[in-house]
Amino acid sequence: MTREIAVVAFAQTDHRRTSDELSEVEMLLPVLHEVLDRTGLRTSDIGFTCSGSSDYLAGRAFSFTMALDGVGAWPPISESHVEMDGAWALYEAWTKLLTGDADTALVYAYGKSSPGSVRDVLTRQLDPYYVAPLWPDSVALAALQAQALIDAGETDEPALAAVAARSRADAGANSRAQLRGSVPHGDYLVRPLRTGDCPPIGDGAAAVILAAGERARQLCERPAWIRGIDHRIEAHSLGVRDLTDSPSTRLAAEKAGAFARPVDCAELHAPFTSQEVVLRKALRLGDEVRVNPSGGALAANPIMAAGLIRLGEAAAAIHRGESDRALAHATSGPCLQQNLVAVLEGDPR
């Protein structure tokens, strides 16, 4: 049996450098309420709940269980959690709805990077034998990839700066974004990447609601149907990969049906400017495709939520009638190690 499944609502917080005054569940609650309000659903109406977060970001053990307070998880509900970006929680929820076990799903993700040093925190996801003992931070690894692209003639520093400037200019229309408008490109953080090539560090949360078939049409005027979704991963060792390419993105896109027909809009999860260069090539996106009209991860990068936000932004563009066929991408790990691609469509107008 094949079921049609759609994103029917999306909400996100304002993304900010710090949110000291709020616990994680306190940051998350307004977003949960907003996304439910959009559909008229209550938490008790939701068939399946799935979340994505990482305790390492804020250093709070079992913070995801505390976050469950926000969805009314007592008495127990059908729920799951991934220690991954919320885009992968959405993938799990999508499979759950495909089985017919549930008709609606709430997917949320949050990240509070402000309490810790996120560049160091992210080293803990690396190979613990050969790599993590060297503490190579996330900017350093992205810079190795950027230099490889420059050496290959695929980009140069002015082109990367242009990606940054376009993203933050587009974010001017996104009141939720953390970096908007004109942002100085700054000094080298790890050469060849300047501060402007790197995402802002901040706190934020996002949530979407999925629904199947007729239920989706009841809950949303123009559902964003998930026509295909797939995720693929590459070898963990950076030295065996061609850092100038992303075969996992290309394969996920192929499996998701992205190449069957052109998309009009793409939300790419490229926290570093150089990664947009890799993704555009892997996804064969031409200049006619609007890339990251929201500003993307260069404008707001709440870790663990930024990928889900790409899916949410793409869906919201369809809800608003600004897109008919959109591509959404999420990434995880160093140098685009793991990639998820979804193709979303609205009903013909």
Place this chain on the structure above:
Amino acid sequence: MPAVLKAPLVVEFPFTRSLGPVQSAFLTGLRERVVLGVRTGDGRTLVPPVEYDPVTAEELRDLGGLVEVAPTGTVTTWAWNPEPRRGQPLGTPFAWVLVRLDGADTALLHALDAPGPETVHTGMRVRVRWAEERTGAITDLACFEPYDGDPAAPTGHTGAFEDPVTGIVAPARLDYVYSPGRAQSGYINALSGRRTVGERCPSCRKVYVPPRGACPTCGVATSEQVEVGPRGTVTTYCIVNIKAKNLDIEVPYVYAHIALDGAGLALHGRIGGIPYDQVRMGLRVEPVWTEGGRYPDHYRPTGEPDAEYDTYKELL
């Protein structure tokens, strides 16, 4: 609004990890100043070596086997790090590099000690600088350094060692500044005035102590502060017979769930001022504060008659 509470929080752990046969050989090799790779089915040499082929997933140990490569190689990409961070290989500005060692088909991540970014380029030749003290870890390779000689010749090592390392201890430390959020800050601030406050759910009216900002039954935010206690009722308890490290309390003692008057759920605390074997469900207690204490040291009997079971059965 009172100032946001903050406190330093250090998460520190020495991870002890066992090694597989290939990792063991590679790290033992570094200890002995030998760099080993592993050969794949299609004849490539992977450095650093892994147990399984990243493309075919074949087990490599018995397929192509270990093979020595040279301690010299070529930079395949680099990134200049002007501000080294804690734990990184060098304390002075350096280049991160991926280096393809002579004889290898893949690249190894490490640091390159070079005077400045203008001296580094992709394609430059480098060689291993060994650490003076080596234990069988990736850090036995102190870093790379620029090198303009011929490729060094491997010694012909087989990859078999007399005293192989079988594990590593990898210390990890992350520093945070913890802030407990709105609801818990309110709770902690009230405690400093020797009061206990919870928050009431606007939907089901239950009072949560300590408050976490949300009602887990209704899934809505709580905000109305409610002072509870100071007296309460023991709803259930246990007798602790094992002395905890760094805790100066005579065993056996009683640890109990205590429903403070007005609270919708019980919190826990130690019961004192009464022999351990006389504590019972329904016992009425009150907090005992010590000078400078930020929370009640323990609870003691009030002397009131015991509470009826029906008054606290929903709070068990």
